[in-house]
Every structure is written in C-alpha cells, then in structure tokens.
Amino acid sequence: MTQADESFGTPFTTHTKELKQERAVRTRERVLSAAAVAFAAKGYPAVTILDVAQSAGMTKGAVYFHYENKDALAVAVTELFYRRIGAIADSVELLGLPPVSSVAELLIRTAVAFREETALQAGARLQLERRLIGAQLPVPFETYTNLIASWLARRPEAGAPEGVSSPDTLATVLVSAFFGAQHISWVLNDRADVLERTIAVIRTIIPCAEKDIELCPSAPRP
Numbered sequence: 670m671t672q673a674d675e676s677f678g679t680p681f682t683t684h685t686k687e688l689k690q691e692r693a694v695r696t697r698e699r700v701l702s703a704a705a706v707a708f709a710a711k712g713y714p715a716v717t718i719l720d721v722a723q724s725a726g727m728t729k730g731a732v733y734f735h736y737e738n739k740d741a742l743a744v745a746v747t748e749l750f751y752r753r754i755g756a757i758a759d760s761v762e763l764l765g766l767p768p769v770s771s772v773a774e775l776l777i778r779t780a781v782a783f784r785e786e787t788a789l790q791a792g793a794r795l796q797l798e799r800r801l802i803g804a805q806l807p808v809p810f811e812t813y814t815n816l817i818a819s820w821l822a823r824r825p826e827a828g829a830p831e832g833v834s835s836p837d838t839l840a841t842v843l844v845s846a847f848f849g850a851q852h853i854s855w856v857l858n859d860r861a862d863v864l865e866r867t868i869a870v871i872r873t874i875i876p877c878a879e880k881d882i883e884l885c886p887s888a889p890r891p
Contacts, residue, residue, distance in 0.1 A: 704742040709791035713798040740804040750792020768823040769881040780867040784860045814844045846870045
C-alpha cells in the first residue's frame, strides 16, 4: 500500500460506508412511514407488502430487505408509536408543571398528536388488531399509565384515605377513558373533536381540575 493509499484510502472507504448506512436508514424510515400510512388507513388485515412498497415508491424486494414480513412492519410501527408517546411525555416533564397539570398536558398533547400524526393513528389501530398480528406487540399503554400514576402520586392529597382515588386507580381510569374517547372520536369524526373529548375526560374524572388545565400551555383558550 502506498502512502497515498494509507492517507486517502481508509477515510474514503469509511465515508462510503457511512453514506450507505445513511441511505439505508433513510430507506428504512421511508418504508416505516409508508407502512404507518397503510395501517392507519386500511388496517392490518387489508395491508399488503405491495401496498407499502408502492406507497414508499420502491420495490417489494426493497421492503423485504428491511422488514422480513408484514408482522415485522406492524411491530416496528407499534414501537414507533410508543417512542412518539414517550417523546411527548418527556416534553411535558421538562415543563415542570404541578402533578395534575402535567397529566392534563400529557393527555392534551397526546390527543393533538392522535389528531395530526399518522404514526399514532396507525399504532392505535394496530393495538386494536393485535390478535390478528402474528408477532408479540408491547403491552398496551402500560408505561403511559405508570407514568401518569407516578405524577398523580405527587399530589398533596394522594395519600388521603377517603374520597380520593389512589394514583394507580385514577391513572388506570384516566388512560382507559382517554383512549376510549380517542377511539370514539376516530370512528365518529375522524378525530376532529378528540381534543374536546379529552378535556371533558379530564374535567370529569379529576375533580376541580379546571385550575390545573389553565396552567397547561397546550390547552385551548376561550
């Protein structure tokens, strides 16, 4: 090997590998985005690899190169759903709001994401169709519920023995009502009113939450 090879060959090879890796990541993301659109619109049973390939503007072989089958795509889209939910939760935690306001802000931001983001719409639909998927999906909404319970446990009245639900119970009821509300909103109105339904859930399940909602930067204003 010449001195020139030693000086330029290795960096060039490394750069080429990095470019290939970047292209592979972008292609994989494109496939995943196309799969999310397909699953959100048609549901797991009706989607084919050809649908995903055509939506992504590539061949079926290119899709199979990154994901071995439709089940693998469903798992990947569901994992994307939970990563996005986690990112929303992280953004709320950084605000340093009071406990109930944090919970309200989380639900409000999640509602807006359900209304606007295909990945969340696809993930929610795949959770409903999980029995039709030949692969194991994450346990539905477990981390989300535990996070809300941990925030509610910080309330001054969280340990009160009478008249106040425990943080775990309140979190379970809130999450059940919220995801039920977004599902009904999807079926009836294509999620156009999911934010209004979410605010109603918060006000109904958490007594005296109005002042906490007022502290939420994402809450709609009169």
